[in-house]
Amino acid sequence: MKLSELSCGESGIVTHLSDLPTATRKKLMVMGLLPNTEITVVRFAPLGDPLQVRVRGVNIALRKQIAADIEVEAH
Template structure:
Protein backbone atom coordinates (compact mmCIF):
# COMPACT_ATOMS: atom_id res chain seq x y z
CA UNK A 1 0.00 0.00 0.00
CA UNK A 2 1.16 3.57 -0.65
CA UNK A 3 1.36 6.35 1.94
CA UNK A 4 -0.98 8.41 -0.23
CA UNK A 5 -3.68 5.70 0.08
CA UNK A 6 -4.02 6.00 3.87
CA UNK A 7 -7.14 7.61 5.28
CA UNK A 8 -7.02 10.49 7.73
CA UNK A 9 -5.86 9.30 11.15
CA UNK A 10 -4.61 5.89 9.94
CA UNK A 11 -1.26 4.61 11.15
CA UNK A 12 1.23 2.55 9.17
CA UNK A 13 4.86 1.49 9.10
CA UNK A 14 7.15 2.56 6.27
CA UNK A 15 8.42 -0.45 4.33
CA UNK A 16 10.50 1.26 1.65
CA UNK A 17 10.60 3.58 -1.35
CA UNK A 18 9.86 3.00 -5.04
CA UNK A 19 10.98 5.01 -8.06
CA UNK A 20 12.56 7.89 -6.14
CA UNK A 21 15.82 9.54 -7.05
CA UNK A 22 18.64 9.18 -4.54
CA UNK A 23 18.44 12.91 -3.75
CA UNK A 24 14.75 12.76 -2.82
CA UNK A 25 15.27 9.52 -0.89
CA UNK A 26 18.07 11.13 1.14
CA UNK A 27 15.94 14.21 1.92
CA UNK A 28 13.10 12.01 3.15
CA UNK A 29 15.46 10.03 5.36
CA UNK A 30 16.93 13.22 6.83
CA UNK A 31 13.37 14.31 7.72
CA UNK A 32 12.84 11.01 9.55
CA UNK A 33 10.95 8.99 6.94
CA UNK A 34 13.00 5.82 7.33
CA UNK A 35 12.10 2.19 6.70
CA UNK A 36 10.51 0.45 9.74
CA UNK A 37 9.35 3.82 11.13
CA UNK A 38 5.72 4.35 12.23
CA UNK A 39 3.88 7.12 10.41
CA UNK A 40 0.36 8.58 10.73
CA UNK A 41 -1.60 10.52 8.12
CA UNK A 42 -2.86 13.59 9.97
CA UNK A 43 -4.81 15.16 7.12
CA UNK A 44 -4.91 16.10 3.46
CA UNK A 45 -4.89 19.66 2.18
CA UNK A 46 -8.27 20.82 0.81
CA UNK A 47 -7.19 20.21 -2.79
CA UNK A 48 -5.52 16.89 -1.87
CA UNK A 49 -1.90 18.02 -2.02
CA UNK A 50 0.19 18.03 0.18
CA UNK A 51 -0.40 15.45 2.91
CA UNK A 52 0.36 16.20 6.54
CA UNK A 53 2.04 13.22 8.19
CA UNK A 54 3.41 12.68 11.67
CA UNK A 55 6.69 10.80 12.12
CA UNK A 56 8.43 10.43 15.49
CA UNK A 57 6.30 13.23 16.94
CA UNK A 58 7.16 15.66 14.12
CA UNK A 59 4.59 16.93 11.64
CA UNK A 60 5.70 17.03 7.99
CA UNK A 61 4.12 18.01 4.69
CA UNK A 62 4.70 15.51 1.87
CA UNK A 63 3.69 16.03 -1.74
CA UNK A 64 1.21 13.46 -3.05
CA UNK A 65 3.48 12.37 -5.91
CA UNK A 66 6.23 11.57 -3.38
CA UNK A 67 3.75 9.85 -1.04
CA UNK A 68 2.80 7.63 -4.03
CA UNK A 69 6.36 6.28 -3.94
CA UNK A 70 6.46 5.47 -0.20
CA UNK A 71 5.38 1.89 0.51
CA UNK A 72 3.72 1.35 3.90
CA UNK A 73 2.02 -1.45 5.82
CA UNK A 74 -1.06 -0.55 7.86
CA UNK A 75 -0.77 -1.05 11.62
Protein backbone atom coordinates in the same frame (compact mmCIF):
# COMPACT_ATOMS: atom_id res chain seq x y z
CA MET B 1 0.12 -0.24 -0.02
CA LYS B 2 1.13 3.33 -0.80
CA LEU B 3 1.24 6.13 1.78
CA SER B 4 -1.10 8.18 -0.41
CA GLU B 5 -3.76 5.45 -0.01
CA LEU B 6 -4.04 5.86 3.78
CA SER B 7 -6.94 7.91 5.15
CA CYS B 8 -6.73 10.71 7.72
CA GLY B 9 -5.81 9.32 11.13
CA GLU B 10 -4.53 6.01 9.77
CA SER B 11 -1.04 4.78 10.62
CA GLY B 12 1.41 2.45 8.97
CA ILE B 13 4.98 1.25 9.03
CA VAL B 14 7.28 2.45 6.24
CA THR B 15 8.58 -0.56 4.31
CA HIS B 16 10.24 0.83 1.14
CA LEU B 17 11.47 4.18 -0.14
CA SER B 18 13.28 2.73 -3.15
CA ASP B 19 10.88 4.17 -5.76
CA LEU B 20 11.89 7.73 -4.84
CA PRO B 21 14.70 9.64 -6.55
CA THR B 22 17.95 9.42 -4.58
CA ALA B 23 18.03 13.10 -3.57
CA THR B 24 14.43 13.04 -2.33
CA ARG B 25 14.97 9.77 -0.45
CA LYS B 26 18.03 11.20 1.34
CA LYS B 27 16.17 14.37 2.37
CA LEU B 28 13.27 12.34 3.79
CA MET B 29 15.64 10.03 5.65
CA VAL B 30 17.38 13.03 7.25
CA MET B 31 13.94 14.17 8.47
CA GLY B 32 13.39 10.78 10.15
CA LEU B 33 11.34 8.97 7.53
CA LEU B 34 13.18 5.64 7.54
CA PRO B 35 12.16 2.04 6.87
CA ASN B 36 10.44 0.36 9.86
CA THR B 37 9.30 3.75 11.17
CA GLU B 38 5.67 4.45 12.10
CA ILE B 39 3.97 7.15 10.04
CA THR B 40 0.52 8.68 10.56
CA VAL B 41 -1.53 10.69 8.06
CA VAL B 42 -2.69 13.80 9.95
CA ARG B 43 -4.69 15.54 7.23
CA PHE B 44 -4.97 16.38 3.55
CA ALA B 45 -5.00 19.89 2.10
CA PRO B 46 -8.44 21.06 0.89
CA LEU B 47 -7.61 20.11 -2.71
CA GLY B 48 -5.87 16.86 -1.65
CA ASP B 49 -2.27 17.93 -2.20
CA PRO B 50 -0.07 18.10 -0.11
CA LEU B 51 -0.75 15.81 2.84
CA GLN B 52 0.51 16.24 6.38
CA VAL B 53 2.13 13.23 8.05
CA ARG B 54 3.61 12.71 11.51
CA VAL B 55 6.90 10.84 11.79
CA ARG B 56 8.72 10.51 15.13
CA GLY B 57 6.67 13.37 16.59
CA VAL B 58 7.43 15.76 13.71
CA ASN B 59 4.86 16.91 11.15
CA ILE B 60 5.97 16.87 7.51
CA ALA B 61 4.08 18.05 4.43
CA LEU B 62 4.50 15.71 1.45
CA ARG B 63 3.32 16.09 -2.12
CA LYS B 64 0.88 13.37 -3.11
CA GLN B 65 3.25 12.27 -5.89
CA ILE B 66 6.02 11.62 -3.33
CA ALA B 67 3.59 9.85 -0.97
CA ALA B 68 2.59 7.57 -3.86
CA ASP B 69 6.20 6.31 -4.05
CA ILE B 70 6.43 5.41 -0.34
CA GLU B 71 5.39 1.85 0.53
CA VAL B 72 3.75 1.31 3.92
CA GLU B 73 2.21 -1.60 5.79
CA ALA B 74 -1.07 -0.43 7.35
CA HIS B 75 -1.84 -1.38 10.96
